[in-house]
Amino acid sequence: MKIIDGKATATEIKSEIKSIVAKMIDEGKRPPHLAAILVGDDPASQTYVNSKAKTCQDVGFTSSLYRQEADVTEAELLKLIDFLNNDHEVDGFIVQLPLPKHISVQKVLNSVAPHKDVDGFHPVNVGRMLLGEPTYLPATPFGIMQLIERYGIETEGKNCVVLGRSNIVGTPMGVLLSRNASPGNCTVTLCHSRTQNLKAIAANADILIAAIGKPGFVTADMVKDNAVVIDVGIHRIPSDKTKSGFKLTGDVSYDEVASKCSYITPVPGGVGPMTIAGLLLNTLKAAQKEITY
Numbered sequence: 411m412k413i414i415d416g417k418a419t420a421t422e423i424k425s426e427i428k429s430i431v432a433k434m435i436d437e438g439k440r441p442p443h444l445a446a447i448l449v450g451d452d453p454a455s456q457t458y459v460n461s462k463a464k465t466c467q468d469v470g471f472t473s474s475l476y477r478q479e480a481d482v483t484e485a486e487l488l489k490l491i492d493f494l495n496n497d498h499e500v501d502g503f504i505v506q507l508p509l510p511k512h513i514s515v516q517k518v519l520n521s522v523a524p525h526k527d528v529d530g531f532h533p534v535n536v537g538r539m540l541l542g543e544p545t546y547l548p549a550t551p552f553g554i555m556q557l558i559e560r561y562g563i564e565t566e567g568k569n570c571v572v573l574g575r576s577n578i579v580g581t582p583m584g585v586l587l588s589r590n591a592s593p594g595n596c597t598v599t600l601c602h603s604r605t606q607n608l609k610a611i612a613a614n615a616d617i618l619i620a621a622i623g624k625p626g627f628v629t630a631d632m633v634k635d636n637a638v639v640i641d642v643g644i645h646r647i648p649s650d651k652t653k654s655g656f657k658l659t660g661d662v663s664y665d666e667v668a669s670k671c672s673y674i675t676p677v678p679g680g681v682g683p684m685t686i687a688g689l690l691l692n693t694l695k696a697a698q699k700e701i702t703y
């Protein structure tokens with residue numbers, strides 16, 4: 411069994427990005443600039459945004475944060491997005507999700523200019539991903555594809571089961587692993603809340619992606635011998651073994667599953683750090699105007 415070290419891989423990617431940024435600056439260009447909009451004070455969102463800002467600093471990117479009160483109107487938020495769409499000093503930006511209930515997520519995501527949509531959530535970018543055209547891939551699936559590629563995991567012809575059909579992870583993961591590319595060419599089954607016989611389907615997977623949002627959901631009986639298991643979940647659950655009284659755990663019951671796998675991602679230190687790496691890679695692409703629309 412090999413542990414897929416997302417933290418080390420993200421560090422490797424960050425150092426690659428850092429040297430590209432240094433070269434850009436040597437050539438007299440300004441560093442890539444990532445902006446984030448944070449609405450309200452959801453603690454998990456604040457943690458994500460802070461960690462994005464810190465990572466930007468580590469690689470030499472400029473980052474800026476636009477904080478909005480939880481009661482900001484949809485019109486005000488759309489105005490801020492329009493401002494960032496037209497700010498030539500900003501290469502890409504994200505609107506941190508979730509948003510308060512009175513704001514239409516789809517309306518917000520539709521109003522981000524596709525060439526600045528480093529989250530890859532705009533319908534134009536989702537469509538381009540589906541067609542295999544150059545685009546910004548959503549950060550978590552992008553990070554997972556990087557892990558699969560950098561660890562040399564064979565995907566050609568494999569049975570891949572994705573648990574969860576979210577727009578952010580499960581659905582794009584299914585698209586990326588089934589398309590005619592390398593990594594890719596998997597036979598993908600996308601499972602969700604209405605799936606029948608989910609356990610039996612999961613147990614047939616050569617590659618199992620758990621993005622279902624339930625702590626410890628994947629147990630040993632759902633995993634085939636020598637499967638590759640990628641755990642996208644991250645949950646803070648009570649624990650009497652830590653000083654804080656909490657521990658981080660994924661969608662996979664790691665202790666019972668790990669010994670059956672050929673490869674597995676731990677939580678923390680697996681997929682999590684790769685999400686930010688994916689976002690940085692997208693922002694670098696945006697700054698280099700690599701994608702034309």
Ligand code: GUN
Nearest residue numbers: 504505506507508529549
């Ligand atoms: N909330 C949880 N994951 C994400 C993400 O990848 N991007 C944004 N914008 N919000 C999120």
